[in-house]
Amino acid sequence: QKEVEQDPGPLSVPEGAIVSLNCTYSNSAFQYFMWYRQYSRKGPELLMYTYSSGNKEDGRFTAQVDKSSKYISLFIRDSQPSDSATYLCAMSFASGGSYIPTFGRGTSLIVHP
């Protein structure tokens, strides 16, 4: 079992839909949780960054962390074709003073007009 599991998709939704992207993990030591967005032929771009459990909202994006279930989610409201990208979750904890993230494989999202 990989430390971080993420369904690769693709997930195809119509414009305006609410999108839910998820990751599960096995290591309860993870403290910091991140979502990256990666457009084709570009590097991953930090989208959301949270510490421990709870919700964080930024515009149309909401990140949710449930440490008891070892489950994190990214919700996208009113999805747009420009949201079409691969979304990678990542998480980290302190190990020897460093925080080295573990990444999921990424979920490909397609928002069609």
Add this chain to the structure above:
Amino acid sequence: DAGVIQSPRHEVTEMGQEVTLRCKPISGHDYLFWYRQTMMRGLELLIYFNNNVPIDDSGMPEDRFSAKMPNASFSTLKIQPSEPRDSAVYFCASSQSTSGQPQHFGDGTRLSIL
């Protein structure tokens, strides 16, 4: 802020040739990471540096791969000799040492070994 800068953006070369990938991290960031991304394996951490010192190179696939960071603003990843299975997108990322600070990625080098 210019972000993480990688060069070249694309590299096509024949197997057996030496390949050198370059990275300039964000100023003030003291961690630098090299990743490889493929469809099959996703994003793999190859090596990371802290204050120009290599900390963990356990992800480097073989002795053919080497990385250096001669100063805080420059790093190289070298493959010698290159093989077709090294074809992938190589990313450099940097971060600050403050607790849990996330990484910032460059746009990668797309490497094709023929």
